[in-house]
Amino acid sequence: MFRDLRRKRQALSPQACADVLARGTSGVLAVAGDGGYPYAVPLSFLYDGGKLYFHCARAGHKLDAIRRDPRASFCVIDQDQVVPAEYTSYFRSVIAFGQVRILDSEEEIRQAVEKLALKYAPEDSSSNRQSAIQREWDSLCMLEMTVEHLSGKEAVELARLRPEGQE
Numbered sequence: 001m002f003r004d005l006r007r008k009r010q011a012l013s014p015q016a017c018a019d020v021l022a023r024g025t026s027g028v029l030a031v032a033g034d035g036g037y038p039y040a041v042p043l044s045f046l047y048d049g050g051k052l053y054f055h056c057a058r059a060g061h062k063l064d065a066i067r068r069d070p071r072a073s074f075c076v077i078d079q080d081q082v083v084p085a086e087y088t089s090y091f092r093s094v095i096a097f098g099q100v101r102i103l104d105s106e107e108e109i110r111q112a113v114e115k116l117a118l119k120y121a122p123e124d125s126s127s128n129r130q131s132a133i134q135r136e137w138d139s140l141c142m143l144e145m146t147v148e149h150l151s152g153k154e155a156v157e158l159a160r161l162r163p164e165g166q167e
């Protein structure tokens, strides 16, 4: 059901896709929104153990959409270097398809939010991190996306710089 890239030379390896997700700080989650309109919403995220995690409030458009239909895709742009002289962009991006689950056990939520907090504020002290989490705890919702299909693509100009056989 999921498609492969038509331009294979531009495909990123699974490791290169994972690297993009590890260093990315935001992406766009696309869900089936109200009235049949796709709803694409920007979010911070964590990629851990092959899964994507998001934090959000306990109500809203994206949560309603996920409750109706857990299927989603998430896109992260790693690079968008516009090259005016060539009328192009030296881009690199990753798209994940999967199912989103609203975490319900306190242990799962805590584990995910602690790792997310560590990703975004790695220098902060453990006690500050814990108080920040505690402050938000009552209104916090954590989402987990199990990735079913992952692809990455970069501009042909970047792909040409790679040694043959190395994505």
Ligand SMILES: Cc1cc2nc3c(=O)[nH]c(=O)nc-3n(C[C@H](O)[C@H](O)[C@H](O)COP(=O)(O)OP(=O)(O)OC[C@H]3O[C@@H](n4cnc5c(N)ncnc54)[C@H](O)[C@@H]3O)c2cc1C
Pocket (backbone or CB within 6 Å): 026, 041, 042, 043, 044, 045, 054, 055, 056, 057, 059, 060, 061, 062, 063
């Ligand atoms: C780089 C970045 C990182 C973010 N990280 C997070 C995060 O980790 N967690 C989080 O909860 N939120 C984050 N946000 C905010 C996020 O995009 C949503 O605004 C928020 O999650 C609320 O979503 P909702 O569907 O519940 O909004 P609702 O308030 O229910 O949305 C109602 C309507 O408001 C509009 N809307 C909502 N969000 C946006 C938006 N960002 N831009 C324009 N219109 C909008 C849409 O038309 C939507 O249908 C981030 C935003 C950016 C740009």
